[in-house]
Structures are given as C-alpha cells and as structure tokens.
Amino acid sequence: xxxxxxxxxxxxxxxxxxxxxxxxxxxxxxxxxxxxxxxxxxxxxxxxxxxxxxxxxxxxxxxxxxxxxxxxxxxxxxxxxxxxxxxxxxxxxxxxxxxxxxxxxxxxxxxxxxxxxxxxxxxxxxxxxxxxxxxxxxxxxxxxxxxxxxxxxxxxxxxxxxxxxxxxxxxxxxxxxxxxxxxxxxxxxxxxxxxxxxxxxxxxxxxxxxxxxxxxxxxxxxxxxxxxxxxxxxxxxxxxxxxxxxxxxxxxxxxxxxxxxxxxxxxxxxxxxxxxxxxxxxxxxxxxxxxxxxxxxxxxxxxxxxxxxxxxxxxxxxxxxxxxxxxxxxxxxxxxxxxxxxxxxxxxxxxxxxxxxxxxxxxxxxxxxxxxxxxxxxxxxxxxxxxxxxxxxxxxxxxxxxxxxxxxxxxxxxxxxxxxxxxxxxxxxxxxxxxxxxxxxxxxxxxxxxxxxxxxxxxxxxxxxxxxxxxxxxxxxxxxxxxxxxxxxxx
Amino acid sequence: xxxxxxxxxxxxxxxxxxxxxxxxxxxxxxxxxxxxxxxxxxxxxxxxxxxxxxxxxxxxxxxxxxxxxxxxxxxxxxxxxxxxxxxxxxxxxxxxxxxxxxxxxxxxxxxxxxxxxxxxxxxxxxxxxxxxxxxxxxxxxxxxxxxxxxxxxxxxxxxxxxxxxxxxxxxxxxxxxxxxxxxxxxxxxxxxxxxxxxxxxxxxxxxxxxxxxxxxxxxxxxxxxxxxxxxxxxxxxxxxxxxxxxxxxxxxxxxxxxxxxxxxxxxxxxxxxxxxxxxxxxxxxxxxxxxxxxxxxxxxxxxxxxxxxxxxxxxxxxxxxxxxxxxxxxxxxxxxxxxxxxxxxxxxxxxxxxxxxxxxxxxxxxxxxxxxxxxxxxxxxxxxxxxxxxxxxxxxxxxxxxxxxxxxxxxxxxxxxxxxxxxxxxxxxxxxxxxxxxxxxxxxxxxxxx
Numbered sequence: 001x002x003x004x005x006x007x008x009x010x011x012x013x014x015x016x017x018x019x020x021x022x023x024x025x026x027x028x029x030x031x032x033x034x035x036x037x038x039x040x041x042x043x044x045x046x047x048x049x050x051x052x053x054x055x056x057x058x059x060x061x062x063x064x065x066x067x068x069x070x071x072x073x074x075x076x077x078x079x080x081x082x083x084x085x086x087x088x089x090x091x092x093x094x095x096x097x098x099x100x101x102x103x104x105x106x107x108x109x110x111x112x113x114x115x116x117x118x119x120x121x122x123x124x125x126x127x128x129x130x131x132x133x134x135x136x137x138x139x140x141x142x143x144x145x146x147x148x149x150x151x152x153x154x155x156x157x158x159x160x161x162x163x164x165x166x167x168x169x170x171x172x173x174x175x176x177x178x179x180x181x182x183x184x185x186x187x188x189x190x191x192x193x194x195x196x197x198x199x200x201x202x203x204x205x206x207x208x209x210x211x212x213x214x215x216x217x218x219x220x221x222x223x224x225x226x227x228x229x230x231x232x233x234x235x236x237x238x239x240x241x242x243x244x245x246x247x248x249x250x251x252x253x254x255x256x257x258x259x260x261x262x263x264x265x266x267x268x269x270x271x272x273x274x275x276x277x278x279x280x281x282x283x284x285x286x287x288x289x290x291x292x293x294x295x296x297x298x299x300x301x302x303x304x305x306x307x308x309x310x311x312x313x314x315x316x317x318x319x320x321x322x323x324x325x326x327x328x329x330x331x332x333x334x335x336x337x338x339x340x341x342x343x344x345x346x347x348x349x350x351x352x353x354x355x356x357x358x359x360x361x362x363x364x365x366x367x368x369x370x371x372x373x374x375x376x377x378x379x380x381x382x383x384x385x386x387x388x389x390x391x392x393x394x395x396x397x398x399x400x401x402x403x404x405x406x407x408x409x410x411x412x413x414x415x416x417x418x419x420x421x422x423x424x425x426x427x428x429x430x431x432x433x434x435x436x437x438x439x440x441x442x443x444x445x446x447x448x449x450x451x452x453x454x455x456x457x458x459x460x461x462x463x464x465x466x467x468x469x470x471x472x473x474x475x476x477x478x479x480x481x482x483x484x485x486x487x488x489x490x491x
Numbered sequence: 492x493x494x495x496x497x498x499x500x501x502x503x504x505x506x507x508x509x510x511x512x513x514x515x516x517x518x519x520x521x522x523x524x525x526x527x528x529x530x531x532x533x534x535x536x537x538x539x540x541x542x543x544x545x546x547x548x549x550x551x552x553x554x555x556x557x558x559x560x561x562x563x564x565x566x567x568x569x570x571x572x573x574x575x576x577x578x579x580x581x582x583x584x585x586x587x588x589x590x591x592x593x594x595x596x597x598x599x600x601x602x603x604x605x606x607x608x609x610x611x612x613x614x615x616x617x618x619x620x621x622x623x624x625x626x627x628x629x630x631x632x633x634x635x636x637x638x639x640x641x642x643x644x645x646x647x648x649x650x651x652x653x654x655x656x657x658x659x660x661x662x663x664x665x666x667x668x669x670x671x672x673x674x675x676x677x678x679x680x681x682x683x684x685x686x687x688x689x690x691x692x693x694x695x696x697x698x699x700x701x702x703x704x705x706x707x708x709x710x711x712x713x714x715x716x717x718x719x720x721x722x723x724x725x726x727x728x729x730x731x732x733x734x735x736x737x738x739x740x741x742x743x744x745x746x747x748x749x750x751x752x753x754x755x756x757x758x759x760x761x762x763x764x765x766x767x768x769x770x771x772x773x774x775x776x777x778x779x780x781x782x783x784x785x786x787x788x789x790x791x792x793x794x795x796x797x798x799x800x801x802x803x804x805x806x807x808x809x810x811x812x813x814x815x816x817x818x819x820x821x822x823x824x825x826x827x828x829x830x831x832x833x834x835x836x837x838x839x840x841x842x843x844x845x846x847x848x849x850x851x852x853x854x855x856x857x858x859x860x861x862x863x864x865x866x867x868x869x870x871x872x873x874x875x876x877x878x879x880x881x882x883x884x885x886x887x888x889x890x891x892x893x894x895x896x897x898x899x900x901x902x903x904x905x906x907x908x909x910x911x912x913x914x915x916x917x918x919x920x921x922x923x924x925x926x927x928x929x930x931x932x933x934x935x936x937x938x939x940x941x
Contacts, residue, residue, distance in 0.1 A: 036533060036557035036559065037557065037573070037577060038555070038556045038557045038570045038571070038573040038574035038577060039528070039554050039555075039556070039557075039573060039574030039575065039576070039577030039578045039581070040554070040577050040578075040581060041533050041536075041554070041555050041557040042533075042537070043533060043537060044533070044534050044537040044538075045532050045533050045534025045535075045537065046534075047534055048534050048537060048538070063502065066593075067510075067593040067628070067629040067630035068503075068506060068508050068509075068510050068511075068629050068630070068633070069510035069512065069513070069535055069538060069539070069592065069593065069629035070534070070535075070538070070629075071506060072503075072506035072508050072509055072510055073509055073510050073513060073538040073539050073541075073542050074538040074541070074542070075505070075506065075872070076872060076875070077541065077542075077545065077892075086875075089875060090504060090505060090855075090875070091503075091504065091505045091506060092502050092503070092504060093502070093503050093506060094501065094502065094503070095503035095506065095508075095853075096593075096630050097630050097631065098628070098630050098631050100630070101597060101630055109501045110501075112501035112502075113500075113501040113502030114502075115501075116500060116501055116502045117502055132531070132532050132534075132563070132593070132594045133593045133594055133597050133629075133630070136563060136594065136597055136598070137597065163532040163533070163534035163535070163594075164532045164558060164559055164560050164562075164563045164594065165560060166559070166560075385550075385707060385709065386707045386709070389706075389707035390707070404541075404544065408544075408548075408549060408550035409550065409707070412550070412703055412704065412707070413707075414703070453703070
C-alpha cells in the first residue's frame with residue numbers, strides 16, 4: 001500500500017488547483033474530501049470514482065477484482081454513450097466467494113479471469129480494479145497485471161483505488177494517475193497534426209459531446225482523445241501527441257491535465273461547454289492554444305465567424321422562451337455549478353436564481369455567485385433534506401435543478417425538478433444543449449400535472465359535501481363537476 | 492429432478508446477483524420507521540442505494556458506517572457506535588437494521604458483540620430503538636439469503652419468546668423477497684376476505700409502494716410495525732412463502748411455537764388452490780364469491796393463453812425461489828425451460844425446478860444458453876443479452892430500472908397468474924414472425940435432418 005499512500009498524498013497536493021493552493025500545509029495534507037461521519041455520509045467511494053472516470057472508455061474490458069457488491073450492484077448504470085464498441089457495458093468481476101478468500105485464491109482467480117476475457121473478447125486492453133476486500137487481503141494486482149501483460153501480450157492495467165482509500169473525488173484522481181502511469185504515451189500515432197487536441201473530463205453523457213464535436217470538425221480541429229467519453233484505448237494511449245488540451249470537469253482530472261503539460265508540453269485551459277458564452281470562450285481558447293503551438297493563425301478568424309453564427313442562432317431560439325420563463329425562480333442544488341454561463345444564460349432570458357449550493361465552489365466562484373445573486377443569504381453550504389423539502393413545499397422556487405440524490409425531495413414536495421448531473425437524460429452541452437436545457441426547464445415547469453397533484457382530495461377540503469352525495473349516476477357526474485370547480489378555487 | 496451445474500468460470504460476466512447486504516436492507520425497508528445501516532465503506536452503501544432508487548424511484552433510507560483505511564486496519568466498532576448514535580439522534584428510527592458487508596466480515600469483526608456493547612453503554616439514549624444485526628458478507632449469497640437473514644434476525648431479536656395466548660384470527664405471513672408490492676397488497680386482501688387478520692413481515696407494500704407523504708420523513712414510513720413483530724407469537728399460524736423463508740419460519744416456531752406452512756410458490760392454479768383451501772380451513776369460512784370468480788377467470792386465461800405457451804422455449808435467470816416460481820408457471824402452461832440460471836447452489840428448491848439442469852452463474856451464462864429461445868425472463872440487466880440475441884425480454888425480479896411500475900406488477904394467486912399469462916402471451920404476439928415460403932419449404936433442411 002505504500003505506493004498507494006504516496007499516490008494519495010500526491011493527489012492531495014495539486015498546484016494547478018486554486019482551492020488546494022489556498023490551504024495551508026496542514027489543511028492540504030488532510031486532503032480535499034472532508035472526513036466522513038458514520039451514519040450521516042453520502043456519496044461514492046474511491047473505487048466508484050475511478051470507475052466513473054475510466055469506464056466510458058468503450059473498447060476496454062473493465063474487470064473488478066472483488067466480492068460481488070462492488071460490480072454486481074453498480075454495473076451498466078451510467079449515461080455515457082458510445083459511437084461504436086459496446087464492451088465497456090459488459091460487466092466483468094472475479095465475484096470472490098468465501099472459499100476464494102479463505103483459501104487465498106484471489107490472485108489466481110484474477111489471472112484466470114484475465115485469460116478468459118482475453119480469449120473470449122480479445123480487447124485492446126483490460127483494466128483491473130482493486131477494491132476494499134482485495135486490498136485488505138493483500139492481493140498484489142500490480143504484479144498480476146504485469147505478469148498477464150507479458151504472458152498475453154495485451155495491456156493489462158492495474159487501477160489501484162480501493163473504496164476504503166477515500167472519496168469518489170480521490171478515485172477520479174487515482175484513475176488519472178493510472179492512465180499516466182500505464183496508458184498515455186504507450187502508443188505513437190502515425191498521423192500527428194497541428195490541430196490535434198485532447199478534451200479531458202468530458203464523459204459524453206447522453207451523447208452531449210456530439211453536440212460540440214461538429215463545431216470542432218468545422219474548424220478543422222481533430223480530437224485526438226476525449227477522455228473518457230466515447231474513447232478508444234488507442235486514442236488515449238496516443239493522447240500525448242496532442243498540441244493542446246481543454247479540461248472540462250474541473251475537480252476530477254486537473255492533475256491529469258497538469259501532468260500532461262509537464263511531461264509532454266501540452267498546454268491546457270479549464271473550460272466548459274455548458275452555456276453559450278462558455279462554449280464560445282472554450283472554442284476561442286482552444287484555437288489560441290493551437291496557434292501558440294504553431295497552427296495557422298487564420299483559424300482565429302474562422303472561429304470568430306462560427307461563434308457569431310452559432311450564438312445568434314442560439315440566442316434567437318432562447319428568446320422564444322422568454323415569455324414563458326420570465327420571472328421563474330430556479331433553485332440550483334448541485335455540487336458545483338461547472339459553468340457560470342448557464343446561470344448567465346438563464347438570467348438573460350429572465351429566469352431568477354433563488355439559491356445555490358456552494359459546497360464545492362472555490363473562493364472565486366463564491367465571488368461570482370455574490371454578484372449574480374445580490375443576496376448572500378441565497379448561498380448555502382449544504383441543506384438538510386428536511387429544510388430543502390420545506391423550502392420547496394412552500395413554493396419558494398418554481399423548479400430545482402440538481403442531481404439524482406435530491407430528486408425525490410423535490411418530487412415529494414410536488415415541485416418541478418430537472419436532473420443536471422450524470423444520470424440526466426438529455427444532452428446539454430454546446431449551443432444547442434443550452435437551448436435544450438431551457439426547453440426542458442420549460443417542459444418541467446409547465447407540465448399540467450403540477451396543478452393536479454397539488455390539489456388536495458376533494459373530501460379532504462370540503463367535508464360537508466360528503467353527506468350530500470347524490471345517488472343517481474347522472475347527478476353524480478353533474479355534481480362532481482361543480483364540486484371539482486369549487487375545490488379548485490377555494491382549497 | 493434438475494441437475495445443478497456449478498460455476499466453472501473465473502470471470503463473472505454480467506452478474507445476475509445483487510449483493511447479500513442489499514437483500515437484508517430490502518427486508519428492513521419493509522418495517523415502519525426503519526433505517527438500514529451498512530457496516531462497511533461508503534461505496535457499498537452508495538451502490539446499493541443507487542440501485543434501490545433506480546428500481547423503486549423513491550428516496551430510500553440507507554446509511555453507512557463509512558469505514559476508512561484506519562477503521563479497516565484497527566477495527567470499526569467505534570464507527571458502528573457513532574453511526575448508530577448519529578442515526579438515533581438525527582432520524583429517530585424505531586429500528587436500525589445493521590447489515591454487515593464483505594469488508595467488515597473479512598476482517599472477522601464480532602459485530603454482534605459490538606452491538607451488545609453499544610446497547611449496554613447507551614441504554615437510555617437508544618431506548619425506543621431496536622438494533623438488529625444481519626451477518627451478510629457480499630462474498631456469500633445474494634438477495635434471498637440477505638432478506639431471509641434479516642427477517643430471521645428481526646424475529647430472533649424482537650419477537651417476544653415463549654408460548655402465548657393465540658389470537659384465533661391472526662395469521663403471520665413471511666413473504667419471500669420475490670413478492671412485489673402488488674403481490675403483498677393482493678395477498679392481504681385475499682387473507683382478509685376470509686375474516687383473518689394478517690401480520691406481514693416484511694411488508695414492503697406499506698413502505699415501498701410509492702406514495703406522496705405530507706411531510707419529509709428520513710426513515711421508512713409504513714411497513715410492519717415493530718410492535719407487530721414483537722407480538723408475532725400470538726398468531727394462530729404462520730405462512731411462509733418461498734423456500735428461503737423456511738429459516739425465519741423455523742425461528743418463529745422455535746421461539747413461540749407458532750406452527751408454519753410453507754408455500755414454495757403462490758403462482759399457478761394449484762398452488763393458489765392450496766393457499767385458498769388453507770385460508771378456508773383456518774378461518775372456517777367459505778371461499779368468498781369474488782375469489783371463486785378470480786379462479787374462473789384464471790381458468791379461462793389458461794384456456795385462452797395456452798396456445799401461445801405450448802412448445803415455447805423459455806430462458807430464465809433469477810434467484811432460486813423466483814426461478815422455481817417462474818419455471819413452474821411456464822412449464823405449467825406447456826412451455827419448455829430451455830435455460831435456467833441462478834445465483835447459488837445452496838437452495839433446496841433448485842432440484843425441483845422443471846428443467847434438465849440449473850446453471851449456477853450469471854447473465855453471460857444465460858446469454859450463451861438462451862440461443863434459440865423464444866423468451867428471456869430476468870431483470871433489467873438482461874437487456875443487453877436480449878438485444879444481442881434478438882429475443883424479447885420479460886423483465887421481472889430486481890432490479891427493474893428501465894421500466895416504470897414493476898413494484899405494482901402482480902404475479903401471484905389467481906389474479907397474478909392470470910395477469911402474467913396475458914403479459915407473456917402479449918409479448919409473444921408482439922414478436923410474431925409471419926410465415927414465409929422459405930421458412931415453410933418442405934425441401935429445406937431435409938439433408939440436415941436425414
């Protein structure tokens with residue numbers, strides 16, 4: 001475990017992370033994740049985090065070395081999409097039994113499992129994940145992977161991020177380390193070019209990267225590797241030959257971006273494809289980096305032309321929602337709003353932000369929120385489920401945008417809700433994605449169910465009518481209409 | 492008698508199982524005011540929670556002792572203590588159901604001893620909350636075992652022991668984990684129609700039936716009350732449903748002397764007839780007219796439906812009791828069980844499954860055994876196999892995350908059997924292939940068959 005603890009220490013010391021730099025040495029040592037309170041903890045473990053980052057690599061076999069639960073309870077459960085291979089959705093686990101553990105057969109079973117996968121599926125690589133139990137019994141997955149790589153002649157990559165090591169966020173970072181140690185730079189591409197880029201931390205949820213990629217194609221920019229969304233193993237293995245990189249999901253893969261810059265001189269910037277101005281800014285930053293690295297500067301102007309066109313179209317589409325959404329109050333309850341331009345675009349068409357969580361926000365983020373919201377009191381670190389429920393059931397917001405974890409708080413409070421985290425059903429990236437987000441907000445708020453489900457049962461608010469129910473059918477129908485009208489206005 | 496084929500692979504491909512602690516938590520969720528607690532690292536809980544939510548589309552109370560590296564090395568008793576006290580303070584549950592995981596069991600911790608210590612140390616603070624332990628390592632068993640262990644633990648930990656004065660109309664019912672919310676609601680109606688008073692443990696129809704409460708509740712709201720569990724010993728008779736419920740039924744018998752009757756399945760005409768006859772004899776009441784009517788409806792559904800079932804090849808993957816329930820249903824309508832895959836070789840029911848063999852394995856096994864079948868029957872994870880093989884999938888069991896309302900689907904007694912006949916016949920009709928001259932050509936394939 002010594003190398004694992006070194007990795008963890010390394011992960012918690014991130015010079016490219018503003019929040020990390022803002023801490024003193026002692027606080028930094030304690031890591032990014034707050035220590036968990038037994039009986040009051042939520043969220044995934046390091047293994048979960050590692051798998052989230054790596055599993056969207058579509059042609060790799062992901063083999064989980066564990067008793068059943070780690071994989072059996074969690075496979076095929078995320079919304080990333082592939083344009084080709086489907087192997088990543090096939091679940092592989094050594095499913096260790098009591099006998100395996102007692103007899104110490106873990107490593108042998110793992111080796112055999114690798115062989116079975118190699119023979120049946122012939123993938124370009126197998127990623128092997130360690131977990132709590134296999135870490136505890138001391139299975140040396142690195143040795144097994146090394147041996148298997150030699151013996152079978154394919155990349156067998158150890159992913160050393162057992163759940164007990166810490167949080168999901170740590171797992172993200174450990175996954176990035178595994179890519180750096182074992183994958184990136186192992187294959188030389190035969191076609192490097194001056195317009196090659198990497199996109200880091202884009203998961204292609206609901207296929208949303210496909211809303212952006214055509215824009216890059218139009219500009220002649222080639223995505224060497226999108227890590228991990230819709231990726232192929234070889235793309236990632238040759239990602240070190242890209243000229244520039246964009247880092248999308250900020251907390252997850254910043255160390256990957258920084259280390260790729262250090263090792264292979266690939267400059268990067270932190271950007272977002274959520275929101276109109278952010279998408280434009282991302283495109284600008286990408287071409288600027290490419291020009292800096294030697295691309296023809298004429299691309300700058302072409303980019304501006306494309307941006308101007310696309311923005312105009314998007315704003316025109318959004319404008320048509322203004323009348324329906326003006327003055328609607330949105331509660332943003334998500335770990336970190338990755339993009340301020342989403343907030344900006346919502347406000348641009350007249351939507352109010354009545355509150356936002358600042359749990360994962362940096363100091364700069366908080367400053368921005370203050371400017372946007374005007375009231376500090378609308379910022380909250382985290383809200384207890386009961387408080388959130390109270391706020392929503394008193395209709396202090398017209399819709400909540402959040403992740404699945406708080407979905408049922410909103411729904412049980414009979415409040416419109418839209419998923420903006422990883423399980424979401426709709427693509428929100430790029431110009432069209434922003435329009436889609438607003439469309440979904442509109443659909444959610446104006447669904448006719450809300451007035452119906454908020455209506456109390458008629459017998460609960462007009463008890464005196466119960467005794468007067470007539471006995472013939474026609475009369476009932478007639479009276480029921482009146483009855484319904486009365487309740488609709490008076491309850 | 493079916494031959495049981497052991498698993499021979501090292502890599503499980505597309506697991507059929509969900510984990511044992513998940514099964515235990517599932518059972519605890521059928522108790523009013525309950526809070527299941529996983530004793531392990533937070534990921535164990537997070538995965539189970541997400542899976543429950545995907546299936547039920549409900550907020551699910553489930554907490555974790557959040558073991559970290561230090562607790563893994565030095566022992567996790569203080570994490571367990573802190574978790575129990577935190578839960579008590581924050582959510583005031585009437586029951587905390589502790590489910591151990593592979594992590595804590597691999598360490599070999601004495602969780603029962605730890606809980607006894609915690610209860611002793613904080614007697615006052617924990618008054619009004621039962622703490623029950625199910626030893627459910629992930630490396631053994633699956634949902635069925637976890638569920639049965641949790642029910643056994645509740646009976647052993649909460650039910651008042653000793654022979655008690657019996658309530659002549661009271662029936663204790665211990666349903667297996669393969670019964671849906673609708674199954675339990677329907678069964679209760681049926682039992683009540685004989686003038687009997689059923690106490691159902693666990694009763695997920697009270698807690699996981701998807702309602703909109705008028706306030707925010709952190710624990711379960713609805714389900715069997717702890718008081719009812721305490722008083723199980725006053726029942727006249729216990730009815731257990733599913734072979735895996737034999738253990739809790741025996742525990743109740745041993746503790747209180749309440750005799751039990753075990754039904755391995757409540758699906759199908761004959762098993763329902765036995766059940767109804769039993770209710771009639773316990774209550775001394777005649778079978779109500781509406782129950783007779785349901786029976787006639789089932790007879791008719793069988794007559795109308797059997798055309799679609801005869802000779803069909805069915806591939807089923809499910810936990811043992813559900814496998815038995817489904818296989819006997821299909822075989823009873825003239826279908827052939829072409830593939831039967833299950834999670835464990837421990838269950839005695841497997842030998843009775845009407846198939847040549849039962850493979851212990853996963854959905855990868857199902858996929859290879861099901862080639863040429865007419866219908867796949869398993870939970871939602873069967874969707875990939877269904878797509879690849881081009882064979883329709885009937886979704887049943889846990890988890891069903893890509894269809895709504897599985898908890899409200901009825902599969903037992905006359906009415907549930909009737910509904911299931913219609914569902915399957917409809918799937919077959921929707922996937923019918925029109926005859927083609929090529930397929931019917933009498934000279935085609937003659938050589939092969941010679």
